[in-house]
Every structure is written in structure tokens, then in C-alpha cells.
Amino acid sequence: MPTDPGEPAEEIPWPQQLLDSEWLLALAAVLFFTLSYIxxxxxxxxxxAPG
Amino acid sequence: xDENSPLDPPEGDWWNRTVNxxxxxxxxxxxxxxxxxxxxxxxWTRAGEQNQIGPTYRVSPDAxxxxxxxxxxxxxxxxxxxxxxxxxxxxxxxxxALQWAWDGLPAIxxxxxxxxxxxxxYDVQHGLSIRRATNLSQQISLQVLPGYEWVVEMSxxxxxxxxxxxxxxxxxxxRSMHGRFVVREHDPGEARRPDGDSAGNAAYGGxxxxxxxxxxxxxxxxxxxxxxxxxxxxxxxxxxxxxxTFAFDPPAVAVSPGTTITFEWVSDNHNVLVESRPxxxxxxxxxxxxxxxxxxxxxxxxxxxxxxxxxxxxxxxMKGAVEVK
Amino acid sequence: xxxxxxxxxxxxxxxxxxxxxxxxxxxxxxxxKLYGLTAIVALLIGGIFAFFVAMTRWELIGLLNPSDFYRxxxxxxxxxxxxxxxxxxIAILYVGGPFVLGRRLSLPWLAxxxxxxxxxxxxxxTYGIWTQSVPDQAPLLTSYAPLPSxxxxxxxxxxxxxxxxxxxxxxxxxVWREQREHPSKTLPLITxxxxxxxxxxxxxxxxxxxxxxPALLWRVGWIPHIDAAWYRExxxxxxxxxxxxxxxxxxxIWYFMTHVVGGAEVASEKVSRxxxxxxxxxxxxxxxxxxxxxxAVGTVWRMWNTSYAAYGAVxxxxxxAFAIPAGLEAGRRRKGKGGGxxxxxxxxxxxxxxxxxxxxxxxxxxxxxxxxxxxxxxxxLNMTWHNTLxxxxxFHATVATGTTLAFMGLGxxxxxxxxxxxxxxxxxxxxxxxxxxxxxxxxVLMMMYLGVLFGVPRRHPSVMDIPGTEFSFAVARPFFAxxxxxxxxxxxxxxxxxxxxxxxxxxxxxxxxxxxIEALRAAADGGDRADAPHHQSMRGTFIFTLLFLGTxxxxxxxxxxxxxxxxxxxx
Numbered sequence: 009m010p011t012d013p014g015e016p017a018e019e020i021p022w023p024q025q026l027l028d029s030e031w032l033l034a035l036a037a038v039l040f041f042t043l044s045y046i047x048x049x050x051x052x053x054x055x056x057a058p059g
Numbered sequence: 060x061d062e063n064s065p066l067d068p069p070e071g072d073w074w075n076r077t078v079n080x081x082x083x084x085x086x087x088x089x090x091x092x093x094x095x096x097x098x099x100x101x102x103w104t105r106a107g108e109q110n111q112i113g114p115t116y117r118v119s120p121d122a123x124x125x126x127x128x129x130x131x132x133x134x135x136x137x138x139x140x141x142x143x144x145x146x147x148x149x150x151x152x153x154x155x156a157l158q159w160a161w162d163g164l165p166a167i168x169x170x171x172x173x174x175x176x177x178x179x180x181y182d183v184q185h186g187l188s189i190r191r192a193t194n195l196s197q198q199i200s201l202q203v204l205p206g207y208e209w210v211v212e213m214s215x216x217x218x219x220x221x222x223x224x225x226x227x228x229x230x231x232x233x234r235s236m237h238g239r240f241v242v243r244e245h246d247p248g249e250a251r252r253p254d255g256d257s258a259g260n261a262a263y264g265g266x267x268x269x270x271x272x273x274x275x276x277x278x279x280x281x282x283x284x285x286x287x288x289x290x291x292x293x294x295x296x297x298x299x300x301x302x303x304t305f306a307f308d309p310p311a312v313a314v315s316p317g318t319t320i321t322f323e324w325v326s327d328n329h330n331v332l333v334e335s336r337p338x339x340x341x342x343x344x345x346x347x348x349x350x351x352x353x354x355x356x357x358x359x360x361x362x363x364x365x366x367x368x369x370x371x372x373x374x375x376x377m378k379g380a381v382e383v384k
Numbered sequence: 385x386x387x388x389x390x391x392x393x394x395x396x397x398x399x400x401x402x403x404x405x406x407x408x409x410x411x412x413x414x415x416x417k418l419y420g421l422t423a424i425v426a427l428l429i430g431g432i433f434a435f436f437v438a439m440t441r442w443e444l445i446g447l448l449n450p451s452d453f454y455r456x457x458x459x460x461x462x463x464x465x466x467x468x469x470x471x472x473x474i475a476i477l478y479v480g481g482p483f484v485l486g487r488r489l490s491l492p493w494l495a496x497x498x499x500x501x502x503x504x505x506x507x508x509x510t511y512g513i514w515t516q517s518v519p520d521q522a523p524l525l526t527s528y529a530p531l532p533s534x535x536x537x538x539x540x541x542x543x544x545x546x547x548x549x550x551x552x553x554x555x556x557x558x559v560w561r562e563q564r565e566h567p568s569k570t571l572p573l574i575t576x577x578x579x580x581x582x583x584x585x586x587x588x589x590x591x592x593x594x595x596x597x598p599a600l601l602w603r604v605g606w607i608p609h610i611d612a613a614w615y616r617e618x619x620x621x622x623x624x625x626x627x628x629x630x631x632x633x634x635x636x637i638w639y640f641m642t643h644v645v646g647g648a649e650v651a652s653e654k655v656s657r658x659x660x661x662x663x664x665x666x667x668x669x670x671x672x673x674x675x676x677x678x679x680a681v682g683t684v685w686r687m688w689n690t691s692y693a694a695y696g697a698v699x700x701x702x703x704x705a706f707a708i709p710a711g712l713e714a715g716r717r718r719k720g721k722g723g724g725x726x727x728x729x730x731x732x733x734x735x736x737x738x739x740x741x742x743x744x745x746x747x748x749x750x751x752x753x754x755x756x757x758x759x760x761x762x763x764x765l766n767m768t769w770h771n772t773l774x775x776x777x778x779f780h781a782t783v784a785t786g787t788t789l790a791f792m793g794l795g796x797x798x799x800x801x802x803x804x805x806x807x808x809x810x811x812x813x814x815x816x817x818x819x820x821x822x823x824x825x826x827x828v829l830m831m832m833y834l835g836v837l838f839g840v841p842r843r844h845p846s847v848m849d850i851p852g853t854e855f856s857f858a859v860a861r862p863f864f865a866x867x868x869x870x871x872x873x874x875x876x877x878x879x880x881x882x883x884x885x886x887x888x889x890x891x892x893x894x895x896x897x898x899x900x901i902e903a904l905r906a907a908a909d910g911g912d913r914a915d916a917p918h919h920q921s922m923r924g925t926f927i928f929t930l931l932f933l934g935t936x937x938x939x940x941x942x943x944x945x946x947x948x949x950x951x952x953x954x955x
Contacts, residue, residue, distance in 0.1 A: 020568075024074035027657050028570050030559075034583045037664040041587060045669050045689050049617045052682040056613075059116025059208045063649035063715070063917050064908070065573035065639045066404060066484050073570065073653045079714075079918040081926040082651060082706055088933060089702035093695030099944075100687060100762050109764050109947050110954030115679040173952070178679070183531040184612055186771045190839045195859070197950050198839030200770040202678045204612040205530060209679030214952045222855045226771035226841035229531060230521050231451060234844055235851040303852075327518070350518060 111201060113211040120205045123179040124273075127155040127162050128374040130177075132269030135250025137167055144241060146250035153177045155374060156185035156203045158328050159232030160303045161223055162274075162374050166240040169247075173214040180205040182371060185236070186227030192220040200226055215242040231327065235303075263380045266366045267310065272334065273373035276310055277301050283382060284309035292318055294379065296369070297326035297351070305372040307379035314359060316383055321356040324349050329369045329377070331355075337363025337383075359383045385414040386421070390804030390894040397488070402897050403801055404644055405905070412482035412489035413802060415554075416475045418499060420798055423472035423791070424885060426506075430463030431878045438827075438875070442868025443848045444861075453845035454522035458513045461525040465783060466626060467506055470548050472791050473585065473633045474498075475798075477555040480578025480636060485571075490557035498551035505544025512537030524843065526623060529599060529615040538600035545592045545622070552582045573650055573657065577636035580660045585629040587668050591621025613680040620671035627779065628667045630787040632660075634745065635704050637790045641742040642712045644797065646732055647904035649715035649917045656707045662700035666692040673757075676766035683763075690761050698758055705750055706922075706929050714920035719907035726924045733900060737807070738800075741793030741817035748825050749786030755936050756781060756832065759943050768947055773842050774835025781828040784874075789821055792881050799885055805892030809884045816884060820877030823870045830867035834860055836946070 026033070062070065078086075104110050118126070130153040135146035144167040152174045155162035162181070168174060178187060180203045190198035194217075201211065215221070225236035262281065269275040278300035286292045292314055300306025304326035314320065322331055327350035336342055340361035348371070359365070362383045369377040393399045397410040436456045439447040448456055474495075482489045489495060512534040516522055523533035559571070559579055571579065595618040602610040639656075642648035650656060672689030675681050692698060716728035723731070733739045756778040760769035769775060796813070799805050807813040834840040838860040840847055847857040 018072045020072055021074045024072065024570075024654070027074075027654070027661065030571070030576065030579050033661055033664060034579075037583065038587060040665055041668050044693070045621070045671060046617075048685050048688075049672075049681055050614075052685050053611070053613050053617065053680050056115050056117045056207065056680050059118040059122075063718075065643050065648075065650050065711075066406065068570045068572050069650075069653045076652065076654070076916070077918050078652045078655060079710070079920075079922050081922045082655060082710060082918075085706045085926065085929055086655070086703065089699050089706075092702070092933065092936070093699045096698065096758065096762065096940075097687075097691050097694040100691065100764065103764050103944075104683065107764060107948070108952045108954075109767065109950050111677050111764070111767050112683050112954045113679075184528045184616075186841070188771065188839065188841055191951075192855070195838045195857070196836070196946060198772075199767040199950055199953060200677060200772065201767070202616075202675075202770070204616075204679055206612055207679045211953065212955055216951060222853075224841060224850070226843070227528070228454065228521070228524055228843045231518070234450060234846060237850050237853045237855065239853075239855070348519070 109199075111199075111211060113209060116208045116210070117206065118179060118208040120179070120181045123208055124155060124162075124181045124374045126177070126208075127153045128269065128272075128274045131163065131274055131374070135247065135252065137245060137250050139167060139241060139243070146245070146247060147174070151175050151177060154187065155179060155181055156187065156225065156236075157181040157371060157375075158183065158230050159225075159236045160305070160375065161236060161238030164223060164238030164240055167245055168215060168240055168242050170218050170242050170244060171214060171216055173212055176211050176213050177208055178203050178211065179208040181374070183229050184227050185225045185229050188224050188226040189221055191217060192222055202227065218242045218244070263311065263364060263366060266334070266380055267376075267378060271378075273368060273378060274301070274376040276306075276376040276378045278306040278308065278376075279310040279378075283311040283313050283380075285313050286318070287313055287315045287384065289314065289318065292320045294320055294322050296322050296324045296331065297329045301372070301376040303372075303375065305369070305375040305377040307369070307377065310378065311380045311382070313382040313384060316360055316362055317358060318383075319356050319358045320381065321354055324351055324353040326351055328371055330371070331367050332370050334366040334368055336365045337361045340365065385417050388803050388805070388889045389417070401801055403901055406483050407486035408483050409488045411492045412478050412487075415489060415492065415495045415499075416478050416483070416798070416802055419471045419475040419478070419551075420795070420802075422499075422503070423468050423475065424795065424882060426463045426467035426471060427788075427878065428882045430460055430468055431875055431882070433460035433463065435872070435875050436460075438868060438871035440845055442864050442871070443846055444865065445868065446846065448845065450845040451522075454524065454843075455513060455516065457843070458522045458524050459510065462506075462509055462513070465525060465779075466544075468791075469626065469630050469783070469787065471502065473581065473629055474548070474551045476633050476636065476794070477552060477578050477582055479640075480574050480581070481555040481558040484575050484578075485558065485562050487558055487562060489554050490561055491554040494550060495554045498547045498553075501547025501550060502544055505540050505542075505547055508536055508540030508543060510540075512540055526619060527599070528619075529602065529610040529612060532603055535600065535603045538596055538603055541596045542593065542600060545589050545596065549586060549589045552585060555582055573653060574636060574640050576657055577632065577639060577660055580664050581629060581632035581636060583664060584625065584632050584667055588622050588625025588629060591618060591625055591671075595619045595622060613678070616675055616678065617681065620674045621668065624671040624673060625668050627783065628670065630783055631667070632663060634749065634787045634790040635708075637794050638704070638708050638742060638746055639711070641738060641790070641793050641797070642708055643715070645736055645739045645742070645901065646712050647715045647719050647721065647908065648708070648711040649718065649908075651707050651710040651714055651917050651922065655703060659700040659703035659707070662696050662703075666697040666700075669693060670697065670761065673761045673766070676761070676763045677770040686763050690763055701754055705932060706925060708746065709928060710922040710925040711917065713922055713925050714917035715908075717920040718915060718917065719904055722920075725927070728924060735814045737813045737817050738793045738796040740814070741789045741796065741821070744817055744821040745786050745789035745793065748789065748821055749782060750932055751935060752825060752828055753778060753782030753786050755939055758936075759940055765943050765947055767953065768836055768943070768950065771842055772835030773840045774832045776842050777828050777831030777835055780824065780831065785821055785824050785828065788878075789817060792817060792820070795881070795885055799888045799892065800895045800898075803889055804895045805888045806895045807884060808887045808892050812880060813884050816877060816880045820874055820881065823873035823877055826870040827867055827874050830863050830870065834863050834867070836943075838863070
């Protein structure tokens with residue numbers, strides 16, 4: 009088992025690097041939620057026609 | 060350090076580690092199930108008969124209350140088993156949810172007919188919960204919001220009684236919100252105009268009829284209580300009547316000038332708003348919603364007719380009149 | 385802190401756990417004790433109020449009058465759905481972060497300040513509920529505008545939420561610092577799970593502040609009007625989001641406990657982590673579940689959000705449903721505890737309440753909670769579930785069996801590994817999870833039958849006596865009777881946990897290790913490196929998950945069949 013915390017011996021595949029970038033993932037997720045749930049929902053509410 | 064422990068960081072390239080064959084199969088099965096769930100839900104909007112989809116309109120609670128009153132005024136009435144049921148004049152059925160009743164019920168509907176249900180609230184959020192009396196599993200619930208009118212089509216093939224309760228907490232009287240409608244073959248031609256437009260029609264300018272603001276006042280029988288000569292007169296606020304505790308008792312009273320009328324609340328959530336008063340009269344009514352035990356009085360000096368109403372229950376017909384002569 | 389622990393720290397404030405091998409720092413452990421014990425106090429109070437609520441809905445007893453019912457229901461809801469859960473979840477973050485990483489807790493003063501805010505918030509919320517009087521109404525959990533709640537209630541909620549948000553910061557700072565020091569290291573799976581939990585929590589809490597700060601301003605008259613549809617859309621971010629925190633925390637505990645107590649290993653890092661990321665993106669969209677039978681919000685919005693983006697988050701749940709038992713199976717097979725199809729399961733420590741609570745949590749959450757959640761989250765099916773007693777049935781399955789059992793299991797091991805105390809009560813500790821889980825499981829089933837098959841409403845103190853009509857739900861009485869009895873047993877089972885935990889802290893002997901767990905660890909260290917978990921057979925797990933999927937499909941189909949018998953609704 010490598011004990012050196014520096015450069016890993018193997019090339020790390022990009023999906024692993026992505027899964028390791030949890031702050032980036034968190035930001036993307038919060039943006040997605042804001043759009044999908046909050047913004048799209050508000051658009052629905054604001055476009056309710058006067059009766 | 061245990062390579063396979065969830066407590067230790069995995070080393071090197073863990074992305075390319077083999078996945079167990081059965082785990083991979085399960086991934087496939089789960090993905091297929093997820094897509095099936097989504098597809099079915101989408102598909103049901105086309106092929107299924109139960110979809111809570113319908114246009115929504117922005118309508119203030121007061122404006123919706125007025126719409127329901129207008130609807131009730133135009134509707135007919137049929138006596139079924141000793142009860143007067145509302146007969147909608149067309150395909151539109153209005154249901155107003157309020158603290159604490161269902162305005163527009165009881166009603167009778169034609170089996171198999173597609174109705175447009177107009178749902179709205181006069182005050183707070185309510186839960187429209189309908190079930191068939193002889194099969195409680197046939198039941199649905201829809202949310203009813205103040206400020207919004209939701210139009211949902213419904214048609215009932217199975218005849219019988221349908222019970223309506225409120226299943227969204229709406230305050231102390233929540234559990235008493237019950238109404239019903241009957242689905243039964245009937246001849247719309249037999250429906251008559253509702254009470255309140257014959258006896259005493261002209262009295263007080265038709266104030267107690269459905270032609271005036273709000274609903275028809277069922278507890279007004281056409282006569283005015285004569286209290287001229289009495290020193291103390293009481294009008295009960297929120298007495299039984301008009302489909303709940305929505306009555307002023309007596310609805311019309313005559314008093315001599317200088318008489319003090321005490322308005323005594325016997326149930327919750329009522330106010331007294333003045334619709335009209337003689338020139339120079341100073342009565343302001345009582346704006347705030349009050350509950351059982353509250354009372355307020357006013358000494359009526361100026362001669363003439365004063366008309367008043369309870370705002371939350373206007374469409375139920377909670378109206379009154381004071382005649383000073 | 386508290387002086388109840390039997391462990392000692394070195395000069396740097398660290399100690400090494402004899403069971404997990406983790407390096408634990410005092411700064412983190414103090415906070416785990418503080419938040420964890422507070423959670424158990426909340427459980428106790430919420431449980432007492434549960435008794436009053438259950439004995440009122442069981443109308444043979446009919447304990448409370450209507451206005452008391454709503455007050456007690458509000459306290460029951462806040463203490464169990466929020467305080468028991470959120471205080472424990474902060475403790476879990478501090479375990480998943482500093483404990484697992486072997487670090488000090490960053491910004492410990494912030495953790496203490498946050499605790500103060502959360503307690504003050506909780507006290508003010510309680511005050512608001514308890515002193516509520518007309519024109520205010522009891523808030524329940526939702527406090528649906530424009531029905532007013534006491535102004536103090538809204539204030540308390542805002543303070544509590546800010547506190548919870550601040551409490552997550554020391555955890556996030558700890559993770560941040562770890563990654564600054566070791567940028568190319570992957571976080572352990574537990575820490576990764578805890579991180580996802582904290583982000584889902586932050587989303588939920590911020591949604592709560594967006595709801596309850598304007599609600600407070602409206603209640604005190606600074607804002608003239610609050611829109612009911614907007615309130616519902618925003619409220620459910622925190623309303624359902626807090627429950628998603630429970631889901632994430634629970635799953636993180638499942639990985640933790642099956643490993644520590646059962647010898648589980650990670651079946652596939654990438655699959656489990658991928659599932660956590662699916663949760664991160666999609667799980668909070670489930671807030672839309674509560675608006676499916678609402679006006680105003682459109683059909684596309686409802687279906688896209690309620691499905692967690694075409695069931696992305698359900699895929700995640702199903703992944704964990706395989707990965708966790710598979711990890712247990714693979715880990716135990718590799719350590720020589722396997723044997724045949726299910727030998728790895730029969731040989732597992734079923735008398736260990738930490739283990740049994742965890743497994744019961746997995747089974748009950750999956751079968752009772754997860755399946756019903758997906759079903760009533762299907763837009764059209766929702767019409768037959770909305771506002772019925774089946775809704776509390778569902779969330780008692782998820783929270784009161786699933787998450788609560790997981791927290792109880794963890795709690796047993798906090799007693800041992802954080803406080804260094806052995807459990808008192810012997811056989812009572814062993815049976816407690818079964819008693820609680822079994823009784824609560826039946827209670828939950830009753831609530832669901834009553835809701836879906838009889839349409840019995842939720843939030844009603846009495847359905848056998850409806851003023852002004854002969855109509856009632858009298859035919860459902862037998863189900864209410866079963867509900868009343870099993871609810872009482874469940875509450876007793878919960879009380880037993882509190883009793884055992886507190887008694888162990890005060891009077892338990894020093895915990896000196898568990899030989900069975902030590903044997904598991906020895907087997908792990910001695911394993912052949914080439915003999916990885918994915919090489920192990922997972923056929924036992926596969927059968928269980930197929931059984932689960934089969935149950936899912938059958939129950940789902942039955943629900944749609946029931947819906948198809950309702951009258952025509954919609955275009």
C-alpha cells in the first residue's frame with residue numbers, strides 16, 4: 009500500500025476525479041435544485057392567469 | 060489500514076475496480092424500474108382516468124366567495140329525502156371551503172355527467188376529501204388554497220352519497236367541516252329556485268335574497284322581530300342556521316330610537332360589517348373576528364334601515380338588518 | 385465532558401478507539417456527546433407526547449380534547465421529526481468527519497455557539513406551541529400560511545434553523561482542511577456520505593429560512609400578505625428536506641454499523657459513491673411530493689420533481705439497498721463467516737442491539753417506508769394518499785422505524801465506544817430493537833390501511849364523531865384498536881432504549897472490548913489482498929433484493945388498481 013500522500017503512482021481516471029471533487033459537485037447540485045425546483049416552480053406560480 | 064473499509068480512504072485507481080456481476084445486474088434492473096415508474100406516470104395522463112390536472116386562476120378569496128354566491132343564486136334546488144339539495148344549472152359546480160363549512164353543498168349531481176369543479180377557499184388552506192359512502196376506498200383528496208381557483212373536471216358513474224370532509228388542519232372547527240353530495244338521476248326541470256326569493260322578497264331592498272350581496276339568508280322567514288319599546292335588545296351572532304352556525308338571530312329587528320342593541324357572539328369567527336345605514340348614522344359595526352362570549356353594543360339613534368353582514372360567512376347568507384323607527 | 389466516559393486522552397487530546405481503530409480527538413468527541421445526549425432527551429419528550437397523540441386517535445381511549453390534541457401533536461412532531469433527528473445528525477456529522485478522518489474538530493467554538501442557538505430555538509418553539517391561543521392556531525409541523533401560528537413560534541424556528549446551519553460549518557471546515565492537506569486523497573466512504581448529508585441539510589435549512597423569515601415578518605405585520613402556494617412550495621424544501629437529511633444520515637450509519645459490528649466491506653466504492661451523488665443532485669426535489677394534489681404548480685413541474693428527475697434518487701436508494709447487504713455478505717464471506725446462501729446472515733450478531741437495530745432499520749425502511757414513499761410520490765396515486773392517515777403511516781415507517789432504529793443502533797455504540805460503558809439490562813438490550821421495530825412496524829401498517837383503504841384523514845382528533853352528521857369512520861374501529869395497542873408497545877420499546885442508554889451511561893461497567901468484533905477485525909487484517917469484496921459471492925443479497933423488487937412491483941400495481949376504481953378526475 010503506498011504510504012506517500014503525494015502524487016499517486018497510477019493515472020487517476022476523470023470520473024474518479026469528478027467523484028473526488030465534492031465541493032464542485034455540491035455547487036452543481038445546489039444550482040440544479042434551485043433551477044429545477046425553485047425557479048421552475050416560481051415560474052408556474054407567477055404565470056397563473058387572473059380569474 | 061483496511062482497503063475495503065468504509066472508514067479508510069480507497070487507494071489509487073478505485074474507479075476501474077471490477078463491479079460484482081450481480082451488482083451490475085441489479086443496477087440494470089433498478090434503472091429499468093426507475094424508467095418504468097416514470098413512463099407509467101407520464102402515460103397515465105394520456106391513458107388513465109384519474110389525473111388531478113386542471114387550470115388554475117388567481118382569484119381573491121372575496122371575489123371567489125362572490126362567484127360562489129352568484130352560482131348558488133342561479134342554481135336550482137331539489138328536495139330529496141327531506142333535504143334541499145343544490146342543483147347546478149350547467150356543468151360548473153362551485154365549492155367554497157371556509158372556516159368551517161363547504162359552501163355549495165349539499166348538492167345533487169347527474170351520474171356520468173362531466174362537471175367542472177371550481178375549488179377555492181375564502182380564508183385559509185383546506186383539504187377537499189371526497190369519498191363514496193358505500194365504498195370508503197373510493198376516495199381522493201385535493202388541496203384548496205385561498206387566492207386560487209382550481210378547475211378540475213370530475214364525473215361520477217357510481218350513484219349514491221359522497222361525503223366531503225376537510226383533511227387539512229384549518230383551526231378549531233376543522234373537524235366539523237362536513238358536507239355531502241348525492242349522485243342520482245334527476246330531472247333538472249323539477250328543480251325550483253332556492254328559498255328566500257319569495258317571502259319578503261322586497262323587504263329591505265331584497266337584502267336577504269341571493270340577488271343582494273352574498274347568499275340567500277335562509278334563517279330570514281320574512282318577518283321582522285318587533286322590539287320597539289324594549290329597553291334592551293340582543294342579537295345573537297353565529298347562531299345555528301344557514302348550513303352551520305352562520306346566522307344572526309333575529310335576522311331582522313325593529314327598535315325605537317335610543318335603544319341599545321347588544322350583539323352577543325355564540326360561536327367563533329364572526330364579525331359585523333355595515334352594508335348600509337341612514338344618512339348621519341354613526342354605526343361602524345365590529346370589524347374584528349371574534350369568538351364565543353364576545354359582545355359589543357351600540358345605541359341606535361338615527362331612524363332608518365341599517366343592513367349588515369358577517370364577512371367570512373357572507374356567501375352562506377349571514378346577514379342582518381336593524382330598523383329604527 | 386459530562387464526566388461519564390471511561391476513556392482518557394493523550395497530551396494532544398487524542399485517543400485511539402480499540403474497536404474501530406479510529407483516532408478520536410476530544411474536541412470532536414465532546415460535541416458528539418453533547419449533541420447526541422440532547423437528541424436522546426428530545427426522543428424522550430417526543431415519545432411521551434406520542435403516547436397522548438396515539439391514545440387520542442384510538443378513540444376508544446380518546447385521551448385529549450381537540451384543541452389539546454393539536455398542541456400535543458405539534459410538540460410530538462417537533463421533538464421527534466426535528467429535534468431528535470437534527471441534534472443526532474449534527475453528532476453524526478462530527479463522527480463522519482473528524483472521527484473518521486482522525487482529526488480535531490475545526491472551529492469547535494462555532495459548534496458550541498450553534499448548540500446554544502439550537503437549544504434556544506427549540507425552547508422558543510416549545511414556548512410558542514405551548515402558549516398558543518386564538519387567533520393563533522397550533523402550528524403542527526407545517527404551520528400553513530395564512531393560518532397563523534404564534535409569532536414566537538416563527539422566531540424560534542428561525543433561530544433553530546440558523547443554529548443547525550452553523551453547526552454544520554465545523555464539519556465542513558474539517559473536511560476542507562483535510563483536503564487542503566491531502567489534495568489527492570479520496571475521502572473515506574463514510575465521510576463522503578456525511579458530506580452529502582451536510583449539503584442536503586444546508587439546502588433544506590436555507591429553504592426553511594426562506595420560508596420562515598418572511599412568515600415571521602408577515603405574522604408581526606411587516607409584510608401584508610403571504611401567498612399560500614408560494615409558502616407551500618418553499619416550506620416543503622425544509623419540510624421534506626429535513627427528512628432527506630434523515631435518509632442520508634441513516635444510510636451513512638448503515639455503512640458504518642454493518643462494518644464496525646458486522647464486518648461489512650465496501651462492495652464497490654464507485655457504485656456507492658455514484659449513488660450518493662445521485663442523492664446530492666436529486667433528493668431534495670422530492671419536496672414536490674407534497675404539492676402533487678395542489679393547484680397552481682404545473683404538471684411538468686410536478687412530475688419532473690416528484691420523480692427526482694425520472695427517479696434518479698430512487699435508483700440511488702436501490703443501489704444502496706444492494707450495496708449495503710452485499711457489503712455485509714462479501715465482508716463476512718471473506719472473513720470466513722459465510723457458508724451457503726445465507727450463512728453470512730444467520731451467523732451475524734443478532735443479539736447485538738447495534739447490529740439488530742441497523743438491520744431492522746434497513747428492512748423496515750425499505751419495505752415499509754421506501755416503497756410507500758415512491759408510490760404516493762407518483763402524481764396520480766397521490767390523490768388517494770394526500771392528507772390521509774397513510775401519510776403519517778409512511779413517515780413513521782421511514783423516520784420512526786428506519787432512521788430512529790438506525791440512530792438507536794448507533795446510540796448503543798456511542799454508549800460503548802464514546803462513553804466507554806457496557807450496556808446494562810442484558811437480554812432487555814438485545815430484545816429492545818425487535819420490540820420497538822416490530823410494534824412500530826405494525827402500527828405503521830395500520831395507519832396505512834386506515835388512510836388508503838378507509839380514507840381516514842390525518843390531523844383529526846376524532847373521526848368517529850363528526851359534528852352535524854351521522855357519517856363517521858366507525859367501520860375502521862378494529863384497525864384503530866390494533867393501532868392503539870401496537871403504538872403503546874412501540875412507545876414502551878422506545879422508552880426502553882432511553883432507559884438502557886441512560887442507565888448504561890450512569891451505571892454501566894467500563895467497556896473493555898467485544899471479542900467477537902475483535903475476531904472480525906483480525907480476520908480483516910489477515911485477509912488476502914487479492915481476495916477483494918467484489919470477488920465474493922453476493923447471491924444471498926441478490927435474492928433479498930429481488931424479493932424487495934418483487935414486493936415493490938406488486939404493491940405498486942395494487943395501488944394503481946385501487947386508483948383506477950376511483951371516479952373520473954381530470955381531462
